[in-house]
Amino acid sequence: MxxxxxxxxxxxxxxxxxxxxxxxxxxxxxxxxxxxxxxxxxxxxxxxxxxxxxxxxxxxxxxxxxxxxxxxxxxTPRVLEARRTIVKLLLANHPDDCLYCNSNGHCDLQKLAQDLGIRERVYRGPRRVQEMDMSSPAIVRDPGKCILCGRCVRMCEEIQSVAAIDFIGRGSRAKIGTAFDGGLNVSSCVNCGQCINVCPTGALSERCYIDEVIQALNDPEKMVVVQHAPSVSVSLAEEFGLPAGKDVDGQMVAALRRLGFDRVFDTSFSADLTIMEEGSELVHRVKTGGTLPMMTSCSPGWIKFIETFYPQLLPNVSTCKSPQQMLGALIKSFFAEREGVDPANIVSVSIMPCTAKKFECARPEMARNHVPDVDYVLTTRELGRLLHQFGVDVNALEPSPADTPFGERSSAGKIFGATGGVMEAAIRSAHYLITGKELDDLKIQPLRGLKGCKELHIEIDGLKLGAAVVSGLGNARKLLDEVVAGRNDLQFIEIMTCPGGCINGGGQPKNVDPEAVQARLKALYKIDRDAPLRTSHSNPWIQRLYKEYLGEPLGEKSHHLLHTHYTMRNIPMAQG
Ligand code: SF4
Ligand code: SF4
Ligand code: SF4
Incomplete structure (x- = not known):
């Protein structure tokens, strides 16, 4: 020292x-x-x-x-003047449309100008007309608002190892762009939205579908159904100025009803369903000499990543759809039949911590008879904006339970929201399915925490299981390289696109508190610790769904509704 x-x-x-x-x-x-x-x-x-x-x-x-x-x-005066000058220069050619900007109130540049007492445009630089990039179904780029700080480039390249964007040009012509300066939709971008989370201005944002959802809510011909992902209830409160990690599950359900949704379902229910299907798939692969290690498939940024960069490993990826898409498929099949409603008259909305889910729901294989299973995805941030628009304060509402038949979850489904959660839920159920007994201690400590790579080697009734959990695509790339090089001591790998998992998703509130993600994580584990139902296989509504509709895990109906396939994608040449 x-x-x-x-x-x-x-x-x-x-x-x-x-x-x-x-x-x-x-x-x-x-x-x-x-x-x-x-x-x-x-x-x-x-x-x-x-x-x-x-x-x-x-x-x-x-x-x-x-x-x-x-x-x-x-x-000192010299220091403050230097900072003021930098901000004045940045504002010299910055658009003046703060009032209409997505980041109004969350913009670091705006806050600095305010903190440093800059009240007028001092320098005037020539404005370059730069077109917005609206090509992606998930991410919008507004280069006119970019201050060339480079954070997005570093996030995309150094943390996510995708390198979809970089600096192009020199001097006053410098800008951020993709290979060949094309749209994000034709780049290797995996839609993770992590660049949005680090952008200090409004130059990057999610593709917003609020207007479409409002229109559906006002259409008397439509039944509008919403599902909410496991991590949203522990982050939404931040959009209302409350501390990170406050769980507003019941209040959020009440708020969604106030907005006019006809049914409110919990995606943690279909996370339980994922465990039933994925666990059975793993056991089947192990017993029949199938392709191992099996890799999880619930994170859509990761799926586009492997389709783009490691297509030779696609047979390793579980064929299970993500929980969002499983529930979407059930809403427009089982639920539609039960309610006697034409699936084309159901608008299925999901509230996700995720921008990549916007891309996922638009994948052609996620539609049946040209009717998408999920119509619109709103991020946690967008839900916050929608609730503010409607004057609904989550904090002021009495909690309300989600609707049947997809409202009851186990806490194993709930911890899907954090890195390691899928694996922990899977091992709980795998132990039961193999031995017929519950684990003595359902908390599997080595799989917990925000570390980017975790491993666990266990034996269940003589069956050796090597499990690895990674979050952040840079960490995934390192592990995949080991697998490609011949590493063979792993049977099951959980991969989450976003560092820390969905609690740190690209659609989560932009919180300046460095402990926010840790607080969301703790909240999920507290929910699990206090829950009466902690394993996916013991969820009575899951058991009933199999009995009354699906038959059995990996059965014909499950295969048709809950499983999918993947597509090899080309890497744009300049990034190859
Ligand atoms: S969304 Fe993700 S992959 Fe796409 S540019 Fe941003 S950081 Fe890169
Ligand atoms: S993070 Fe935002 S402001 Fe910084 S270079 Fe990227 S787009 Fe521009
Ligand atoms: S980790 Fe979660 S938020 Fe991030 S891409 Fe995957 S599903 Fe979306």
């Missing part, structure tokens, strides 16, 4: 630590537009400059290490 002085106070730091990290620990807020925790500093935006005694120039705190006896000043 070394000692240094910050704004006249003596503080301790680790030798070699970056100044910014010390300042944050000391509770000093230094703004930055380009820095990303966990990645090496890029030093691109220079917003984080401070004065270091003895240095003639201002020092970028993100990329300069501390040293013994260093004297740092964080808010």
């Amino acid at each position: 070394i000692t240094l002085t910050v704004d006249g106070r003596t503080v301790e730091a680790k030798n070699g630590e970056m100044i910014l990290s010390v300042l944050r620990r000391e509770g000093i807020h230094v703004p930055t537009l380009c820095h990303m925790d966990g990645l090496p500093p890029s030093g691109a935006c220079r917003m984080c400059v401070v004065e270091v005694e003895g240095s003639p120039t201002l020092t970028p705190s993100c990329s300069f290490p501390v040293s013994e006896g260093m004297k740092i000043k964080t808010a």
Whole structure:
């Protein structure tokens, strides 16, 4: 440890630590537009400059290490003027449409301008007319609002290892774009939305379907049905200024009814169903010498990733549809038959933490007779906006239960929202299916937590099972390379596109609290700990669904409704 002085106070730091990290620990807020925790500093935006005694120039705190006896000043007139100048220059050619921007109220640039007291456009730079990229069903790019901070590029390349976007051009012509500067829809983008989460402005956002959903809610001819994903109930509250991790499950159901949805279903129910189908598929593959390791299929960003980058491993992917699509298929088959409604008159909406689900529901194989199983996907953020539009305050409502027949879930289905949750739920049920007994302790600690790679090697009744859990596609790529190279001690791999899983999905609230994802994770585990029903196979509504409609896991009806196939995709040449 070394000692240094910050704004006249003596503080301790680790030798070699970056100044910014010390300042944050000391509770000093230094703004930055380009820095990303966990990645090496890029030093691109220079917003984080401070004065270091003895240095003639201002020092970028993100990329300069501390040293013994260093004297740092964080808010001198020179520092503040430098930060103001940077923001004024960024605003010189920035659009003036804050009022109409998706990020109004959540924009780092807007907040900095406000914090630094910038009230007018001081410099005027020539505006380049840049077309919005509306080609993707999931992500919208508005290059006019881009400040070239590079966060999206780093997220896409260094964390997700997709590299769908990069800097193009030089000097005043520099911009962010795809290979050949085409639309995102023809790039290798997997629609994960992680770039949206790190973008400090409104240059990136999800494709919004709020108007279409409102139109459906106002159509008397339509029955409008909604499902909500496991992680949404522990993050939606943040859109109402409440702390991360507050579970508003029952209030959210009540709020969805207030909006006018005819039925409210819980996607955790079909997560339980996924465990029944996927668990049976795993046991079948193990017993019959099928392709192993089997890989989960519930995360649509991951599916497009493997279709694009590792098509030779597609036989390893479970044929199960994602929980969203399983429930979508049941809504337009079993539920439609039960209610006597033509599936074409049902509008099926899902509330997801996810932008990639917007792409998934539009895949041609997710429609039967040209009727999509899920019509519209709204992210958690969009649901927040929709509720604000309708003046519904989630926090003010009395909790209400979801509707039958897809409303009751086990907590095994609920923990699907976090990395490791699918595997934990699967092992709980696999143990029961193989031994006829429940696990002594349903909590499987090695699979928990936000680590990007976790492994577990166990034996169930003589059956050896090697399991791996990865989240974030960069971590997935490392494990897939090992499998391609011949690693053969794994039978089952869970892969989630987003680092940490859906609790950190690309459609979740943009929360500045660095502990928000951890808080959402804890909330899911608390729900599990306190739940009366903790295994998918013991969900009575799942048992009933098999008895009355589906028959058995992997049976003919299940195969038709709940399973799918995948498509090899080309990598755009420049990224090849
Ligand atoms: S959505 Fe994901 S894959 Fe697509 S550009 Fe953004 S970070 Fe990259
Ligand atoms: S799109 Fe957003 S994250 Fe990407 S460089 Fe521009 S401002 Fe930064
Ligand atoms: S991890 Fe969850 S939020 Fe992220 S792409 Fe997969 S399903 Fe969507």
